[in-house]
Amino acid sequence: MYIFKRLITMLVTIWVIASLTFFIMKIIPGDPFASDADVLPEEVLQNIRAKYNLDEPIPVQYALYMKDLATFDLGISIESESRTVNGIIWDGAPASALLGTQAMVIALVFGLLLGIVAALNHNKMLDYFSMFIAIVGISVPSFILAPLLINYFAVDWQLLPVASWGTWQHSILPSVALAATPLAVIARFMRSSMLEVMNQNYIKTADAKGLPTTKLVIRHGIRNAILPVVSFIGPLFVALITGTFVIEKIFAIPGIGRYFVDSIFNRDYPVIMGTTIFFSSILVLTLFLIDISYRFIDPRIKLTSGGD
Amino acid sequence: MDHLLEVNHLEVNFKTYGGEVKAVRDVSFHVDKGEIMAIVGESGSGKSVTVQTIMGLIPMPPGKINNGEALLHGQDLLKLTKKRMQKVKGSKLSMVFQDPMTSLNPTMKVGKQIEESITTHQRIGKTEVKKRAMEMIRLVGISNPEERYNQYPHEFSGGMRQRIMIAIALACRPELLIADEPTTALDVTIQAQVLDLMKDLKEKMNTSIILITHDLGVVAETAERVAVMYAGVIVESGTVEEIFSNPRHPYTWGLLESIPDVNSEKKERLIPIEGSPPDLFSPPKGCPFAPRCKYAMDVCVEAMPPGFEAEEGHQAKCWLNDPRTPDVEDLIAAGREEY
Numbered sequence: 001m002y003i004f005k006r007l008i009t010m011l012v013t014i015w016v017i018a019s020l021t022f023f024i025m026k027i028i029p030g031d032p033f034a035s036d037a038d039v040l041p042e043e044v045l046q047n048i049r050a051k052y053n054l055d056e057p058i059p060v061q062y063a064l065y066m067k068d069l070a071t072f073d074l075g076i077s078i079e080s081e082s083r084t085v086n087g088i089i090w091d092g093a094p095a096s097a098l099l100g101t102q103a104m105v106i107a108l109v110f111g112l113l114l115g116i117v118a119a120l121n122h123n124k125m126l127d128y129f130s131m132f133i134a135i136v137g138i139s140v141p142s143f144i145l146a147p148l149l150i151n152y153f154a155v156d157w158q159l160l161p162v163a164s165w166g167t168w169q170h171s172i173l174p175s176v177a178l179a180a181t182p183l184a185v186i187a188r189f190m191r192s193s194m195l196e197v198m199n200q201n202y203i204k205t206a207d208a209k210g211l212p213t214t215k216l217v218i219r220h221g222i223r224n225a226i227l228p229v230v231s232f233i234g235p236l237f238v239a240l241i242t243g244t245f246v247i248e249k250i251f252a253i254p255g256i257g258r259y260f261v262d263s264i265f266n267r268d269y270p271v272i273m274g275t276t277i278f279f280s281s282i283l284v285l286t287l288f289l290i291d292i293s294y295r296f297i298d299p300r301i302k303l304t305s306g307g308d
Numbered sequence: 309m310d311h312l313l314e315v316n317h318l319e320v321n322f323k324t325y326g327g328e329v330k331a332v333r334d335v336s337f338h339v340d341k342g343e344i345m346a347i348v349g350e351s352g353s354g355k356s357v358t359v360q361t362i363m364g365l366i367p368m369p370p371g372k373i374n375n376g377e378a379l380l381h382g383q384d385l386l387k388l389t390k391k392r393m394q395k396v397k398g399s400k401l402s403m404v405f406q407d408p409m410t411s412l413n414p415t416m417k418v419g420k421q422i423e424e425s426i427t428t429h430q431r432i433g434k435t436e437v438k439k440r441a442m443e444m445i446r447l448v449g450i451s452n453p454e455e456r457y458n459q460y461p462h463e464f465s466g467g468m469r470q471r472i473m474i475a476i477a478l479a480c481r482p483e484l485l486i487a488d489e490p491t492t493a494l495d496v497t498i499q500a501q502v503l504d505l506m507k508d509l510k511e512k513m514n515t516s517i518i519l520i521t522h523d524l525g526v527v528a529e530t531a532e533r534v535a536v537m538y539a540g541v542i543v544e545s546g547t548v549e550e551i552f553s554n555p556r557h558p559y560t561w562g563l564l565e566s567i568p569d570v571n572s573e574k575k576e577r578l579i580p581i582e583g584s585p586p587d588l589f590s591p592p593k594g595c596p597f598a599p600r601c602k603y604a605m606d607v608c609v610e611a612m613p614p615g616f617e618a619e620e621g622h623q624a625k626c627w628l629n630d631p632r633t634p635d636v637e638d639l640i641a642a643g644r645e646e647y
Contacts, residue, residue, distance in 0.1 A: 208402060209428055211394070212428075299414075
């Protein structure tokens with residue numbers, strides 16, 4: 001029952017996002033052919049606009065779009081006429097998803113590790129060291145970090161390819177560059193969460209049992225400290241796997257990151273809509289999965305369809 | 309006779325940004341096999357720090373043991389390495405805490421939490437451990453242990469959680485149980501149940517108990533001996549009968565006086581002890597209670613009183629008990645009249 005209700009809510013959410021995006025998109029001045037208005041005769045422009053239903057009133061355009069959306073048809077790109085939006089997403093998504101997943105794994109493993117080490121050595125050298133790394137990770141933007149990585153690992157030491165996509169070696173540098181910021185965020189969050197948990201009374205109870213320190217930290221510390229971290233991992237993960245403009249651009253990765261930005265400049269309406277719907281669908285789905293997983297990682301949470 | 313636990317001249321400080329807090333100063337007491345010994349005192353008097361130091365639960369730093377020893381069967385617990393102390397904790401010496409609502413791990417089944425204290429110290433098979441955990445749940449008076457075993461702390465009430473805490477603490481049949489205000493967070497009827505349970509289990513398992521409380525009613529009901537703490541110092545100690553019938557320290561008088569009389573017909577105001585405890589960053593060189601004491605003499609401000617033996621095993625750190633004090637018996641009798 002809970003799951004059924006959630007699924008309905010998810011569909012409604014996506015519909016609301018799609019509708020809002022549609023109308024906001026139409027408010028932006030200009031259209032895909034505004035720049036051609038000077039060179040092309042009026043009649044030609046009219047014909048092109050008619051082809052994309054742009055000559056219809058906006059409510060009609062909206063209805064037509066929703067009709068296609070219901071059959072999962074996201075239309076054809078205006079910018080590159082030969083390609084369907086579905087095709088664009090299908091072509092780019094795997095690379096973006098792989099890159100994002102790798103970055104997420106790196107960020108999670110090292111972020112959690114750094115946070116835990118920092119918390120367990122609160123106010124000691126290791127703590128300061130970990131948090132220094134975290135501060136660097138947060139403050140150095142990826143468009144600085146990525147060229148630096150390329151300069152050292154690819155150009156100077158020739159360990160890894162400079163750019164492009166293909167083998168697993170190609171994916172290392174962009175993954176690391178992409179992981180830096182989320183890694184730092186996770187580390188800082190985990191540290192504060194861990195510090196809070198290690199001050200809890202139940203840690204004292206476990207300590208009073210004579211539990212060895214490693215078991216104490218893992219079973220009673222990390223297990224509880226990770227709960228709040230899980231809830232913000234969701235949106236972070238979605239942001240990473242749905243493609244990133246900067247990293248994909250720098251490393252020339254055939255992902256979908258660039259379409260999010262390019263489509264807006266080109267007023268490529270179907271692609272704007274397509275990428276937005278794609279992103280929000282994955283976000284809504286991931287949040288749903290996280291909520292479901294909470295049921296298993298936190299016994300205090302029971303999934304019910306209504307409040308009590 | 310050898311004592312089970314003997315604490316001598318314990319001194320614990322805490323380093324803070326404001327300076328060093330002298331939380332426990334020259335505390336000595338002992339616990340014998342099978343007895344309940346109570347430590348009473350107000351918040352901040354150092355009673356919890358004393359026992360948590362013995363249990364090795366005070367993080368060092370900021371805590372620091374300046375002096376003293378805590379001998380369990382003659383072995384100094386304060387000198388044990390962390391590893392050796394972990395072997396003692398939970399098996400010979402265990403602890404129940406004040407707040408049962410936060411003292412259990414919220415994401416672990418209570419059965420597992422009981423099992424954990426057994427498996428930490430003993431190598432026994434899975435089914436055997438589970439059997440013993442169930443037995444402990446039954447022993448602390450919780451019905452249908454099979455179902456309760458698989459539940460999480462949030463599915464238990466406060467009193468039930470404290471029972472689980474007791475089950476965890478007693479799972480290895482320790483020789484000494486330290487109960488740090490075990491009933492403070494519970495309502496009165498549940499308090500009585502939990503105290504009865506502890507007394508009952510003490511008889512069954514022949515465990516000694518250090519009971520920390522600020523409730524003299526609890527002391528009278530359960531303990532055999534009592535130590536009264538004030539500002540990090542044990543100001544008076546003795547058997548419960550002695551302390552209640554023949555108290556020798558003005559602070560103890562004040563405590564006894566402040567107990568409200570439930571049976572009284574007329575409306576009476578509560579009688580507080582005027583003033584507040586001294587600043588433990590720089591405790592006074594004399595008696596810490598002198599500024600609040602009606603009977604304070606010049607010497608009280610000047611020098612810390614030694615422990616005067618009133619009876620066998622009854623000590624009071626108060627100059628009134630010095631034989632040189634004029635009319636001491638009159639004063640003490642007068643002090644006793646008051647409550």
